[in-house]
Amino acid sequence: MSTENLLVNYFSQYITLSEEEVEIIRKEDIIREYNKGDILLREGQIAKECFLILKGCVKRYYLEDGEEKIMEFYTENDPITPVSYSTKEPSKYYISCVEPSIVSTGTEERTQKFLQTFPRFVPIFVKIGDSITAKRQVSLDSFKNLPPEIRYQKLQENRPDLINRVPQYMIASYLGIQPESLSRIRKRIWDSK
């Protein structure tokens, strides 16, 4: 699939686009390509943009005593609205690329202009917002208090792709344990089958 089509494709999940709309989205489209390790948002920065991952994989993490504490991974078609983008306060976390990634960036002005031109897109934007909120709630509920081994199994069920495309030490960080522990958990699970 060509790069220009990725964003059109994203909207097509939610709504059927006319020829004219497809054209305008393509023109409006601001797409950037990043390399592995590139940083989309730094701690202390105020986010001017929100993101939509069209291709690749991105992580959101805190830095504590030089250690990455990964809070979330985002992959194809995941939208990211940094807290800092909403609050206009300095970000407490980083966002950076785990893989080479293609990202569509949104600004407030551009979104407003776009929604004025195409009011019928308003409900879709709301829906996307809701789904972000719901997703956050779910991941909080499902991770609180559960032992790491269960968390890993839930991850296997819910996001099997992640386990294959992300280095294990990052998965470990995401689960809140050391890489060695994840290794043992995997061994335990394997042995018990």
Next chain:
Amino acid sequence: MSTENLLVNYFSQYITLSEEEVEIIRKEDIIREYNKGDILLREGQIAKECFLILKGCVKRYYLEDGEEKIMEFYTENDPITPVSYSTKEPSKYYISCVEPSIVSTGTEERTQKFLQTFPRFVPIFVKIGDSITAKRQVSLDSFKNLPPEIRYQKLQENRPDLINRVPQYMIASYLGIQPESLSRIRKRIWDSK
């Protein structure tokens, strides 16, 4: 202090009341007294009221396999707005009295009428709402990922009263550990001093 004065007292934290206002608050005032163990909200119920604890102590908890998982304690001057009160969906948790308690209950109609009569109270209600949100955020951040021993020490610093008025096995539940573990933690801390 007499029972009728408790609610007036609560508002006085935030604003200076005129004689007239004091009178009206006393008349508006709907106060209930509960015994230890009385239940203010059951799982499955839709909350018709929000609460303000004027005296005593109340716990909010889930029931999992018959076990209480205590999420929060509320004491003097703590307001409680159950999620179910906002969403109108069945509550996922219980609220019940740890001690004999005196509670002021609020309904939407009564609050609206009250704020129409005294518009100058609107900002205080907003402020109270904000402080609830902030408090929730803080307690989430500070408990996630921290080991139980640290959580107990933070509790000692932030809410020393709780430790003296609430049975230890409830504190343990609140910290997410077994009573025996809390006993050992206390011993460890004591020995190391």
Next chain:
DNA sequence: TTGATTTCTTAACCGAGGTCAATGAAAATG
């Protein structure tokens, strides 16, 4: 006050994650 009930502490044993160190496998680099 006394007896019953509730709550707290202690001990022994187990399992699971942290830490450190060593080794092997895989990937990036030139």
Next chain:
DNA sequence: CATTTTCATTGACCTCGGTTAAGAAATCAA
């Protein structure tokens, strides 16, 4: 392709919380 760096696994040892069981201490009621 060879070398260097990164990443994953394993073992030994330690700490800490869970579990079970027993008994002490505090609380409550008759």
